[in-house]
Amino acid sequence: MYAFDFHRPTTLRQAVSLLAKSEDAKLLAGGHSLIPVMKLRLASPRTLIDLSQIQELTGVELKGRSLVIGAMTRHRDVANSPIVQEAMPGLAAVPASIGDPHVRNRGTIGGSIANNDPNADYPAACLGLGATIITNKRKIPADEFFTGLFETALEPDEIITKVSFPITRKCAYEKFKHPASGFALVGVFVAKRGSEVRVAVTGAGASGVFRVPSFEEALKKRFAPKSLEGLSISPEGLASDIHASAEYRAHLVGVMARRATAKAVAYG
């Protein structure tokens, strides 16, 4: 690890101002992606701004027909939240499936989606539920937020404050874990809310999380695993490596989508 300046603001205002005036600064959320790459000397930010002491960034609340989760809320706290478990057990299962207890005790929803690792779980939940990402400056729909591998719509001086999920019980996540890392080799989040159906896939895409319109159409007609039988996605544009070819990933998208749909039906 190289030397860096460390700040630990207690308000969002302070954090925003530090971010604006510091050169080459990185926000520190849970640190489970950033710290390892710094230790390996693969990243060398000049400044770290630790968000952990900003009270207004944590917590889970129901607001009308939405579930709003503070950006610095830890995976463990979302997974164990009675509010989330009651309103959307399919969403609570997402952070519950991330990493191991150490990771869940440190990692945060804001950190996960800001990093937009192509194998991360939360991006699928955000896209699958049509969440809104709220920052210090604006509200960004999930469909516009995730722009590519480790890329988001966030501007350099922007900090995620909250993520707002429209409530539906009919949603679920199914993931096939990478044999080594435990990340999603393929993860599929399926949700039905009113007449809208969304199917979002993480892990498989060569450029990050994506939706599957053909699956959504099929599930709109009838929200059941059977509706997806015989449907598949093209391996084109999917990631391919020693652990899974694009073809295998494409196949797994179908399998995980059917399983997630079955779960969502059971929840709903």
Add this chain to the structure above:
Amino acid sequence: MTGTGIGAAVRRKEDLRFITGRGHYTDDISRPGQAYACFLRSPHAHARIRSIDTSAAANLPGVLAVLTGAELQADKIGNLICGWMIHSKDGSPMKMAPHPALAVGKVCYVGDPVAVVVAETLPQAKDAAEKIVVDYEVLPAVADPAKAKEGPQIHEVAPRNTIYEWALGDKAATDAAFASARHVTRLDIVNNRLAPNALEPRAAIGEYDAGSDSFTLWNTTQNPHVARLVISAFVGLAPEHKLRVIAPDVGGGFGSKIFIYPEEVVALWASKRVGRPVKWTCDRSEAFLADAHGRDHVTHAEMAFDDKGKIVGLRVHTIANLGAYMSTFSSSIPTYLYATLLSGQYAIPHIYCEVDAVYTNTVPVDAYRGAGRPEATFVVERLVEVGARELGIDPPELRRRNFIKSFPHQTPVIMTYDAGDYEASLRKALEIADYKNFPKRKRESARRGKLRGIGFSTYIEACGIAPSQAVGSLGAGVGLWESAEVRVNPTGSVEVLTGSHSHGQGHETTFAQLVSDRLGIPIENVSVIHGDTDKVQFGMGTYGSRSGAVGMSAIAKALDKVEAKAKKVASHLLEAAEGDIEFKDGKFIVSGTDKSATWADVALHAYIAHKFSGQELEPGLKEGAFYDPTNFTFPAGCHICEVEVDPDTGEVTIVGWTAVDDFGVVINPMIVEGQVHGGIAQGVGQALLEHAVYNSDGQLVTGSLMDYAMPRAGNLPSYKVDMTVTRCPSNPLGVKGCGEAGAIAAPAAVINAVTDAVGVEDIPMPATPQAVWSAIRSRAQPRQAA
């Protein structure tokens, strides 16, 4: 026997300190004035070094020295060596290329150490290492052993990158057996390359004392005396009596800590150069690049059967990847630790095996838990299983027809098996695994949409390594006996000094059990001292499941001498003829009388020496022994693996595991069971998860735990572990060894089960979900005509 004697499941004496964080590992040790080393490693698999500019690095704050191969040569530091000579079929000796501890002129694998920085702090050393400028001329590389002979030549001494082309067995007789065979089973097998990943990474502290002109090396080694011998006699850093090697607590080795590596040599050498102790601790990323890997065989094997399902011949051709340089024992692994076990548990009249060892641009390959024997078992047990399927014979039945049933048994590949009862372990395993109801379970799985399979592995291994004369005749550069010293203190407590080294095996407990059993004293009164060349006279270390059969036998021999001496002391103390003294349950008794003396009495009198004159008997009670085994030992057993495969994803779940092993006499069943558990986990790791992958440029693709899949608790079932016992006739304790069995037996059992479930034989290791899914698909889509 006391409650802590042989056969008792005594809790491990060492666990309190390990579990409470009070162990003393090499990295826990800090020497006054200690500096830190960081190695600059080659980013290229194969390159000529045009120049190295260390000036910018040397001028950074805190930097004490920046050293390269040039300084190493200037100081006349010798090369690392491989200590086992193998000759090719044509009689020519193996082609051992020079292996300097820091690269000289060229680099041969990604991770090859090019320079070392010694600095006041580790971050300073790392900063400076980044400032070293190396001008490389990148050369084409080869990483795949199957392509090595046609690849770019890596070392001048080895045309076609061939180290040796070795053979064992009678080719003509084997070919004749094949010619008359009724059926031949053929398999192409890749035994996947593995990275060892001991929990504690390697570490070394070198310290030079100018006052006495002597060196001390603290090192994560499985064999400190062998390290001292090699570093003095071959590397030439210091004469043997001026070099002390200490291997303190060591957190797992699995073979990877047997070898003499560049880093410890450099730490020692640099400590004299800078006049400060120098510490190097490997990190996990560096370990993937720099620790010797295991396995990496490409094999074609054929097994011939007669019309009754009897095996009449076995033919094997293996290409073994030894990496960029020959590591300490690498030449022996794919030869004498591999081909000699190809008879398995079977009476096979004719075996012929050819092994081509090749250089590639990868980190050296050497012994890894099982070392050659897992590779042999995989070949034999896959062939037998597939043969049974092709012949339509129940796999256990085919094995039974071919089992060796009388002992000693001379195989056609050197080994003389001394004892065993293969039928007994198979029978017991079939019972425990409830084999007869397997079809019912398979149907039940099918109802849930799962494919169920069962696989067997009736393995054998040669442990208790090894009779010195025998291994000497096969090319070993050392003898493989073991030494021990039993020091009885005046108060009767006992210190056992052993040349074995414990790095997870529990010697502090099992060796103490032997003493407690023999002397009738509480186990708490026994200390086991190991891992320090200044304390223990000599030792060959721990590997090849040798510490029970060889190390403990040396202790037993020393205990015999202690008992004999103590009887003499007791005869004086009890004023009786020596021949009338009996030693039983920790007491010396004059036969037929009620006169007795306790162990502690006799120990005290041995030292105060008031009851005998120094002319008739030497004072003191301390004896040493060297024990050289008369044969290898042959642990064997039967493992049965049951799997369920998810046909949608290819995911394999192990749903049942039965292990029935014959380790001979068991000293501590709890520790033995733990060794079996760990061994199976490593074997399952190889079969389903682990694979060290280099790409065609020689870059390690699986360079971290994000890509290299280690087995986790969730990958493993609850094992059913049981034993059968045939006493080993080749050592005084009747023990055979248990440390490697699981890793040897498991891969074949898993793959036999997976192929049984899927109905496709061509499934590689590791049988990842993708590989199994592809196999299922190949079955579902009949091959189109070309």
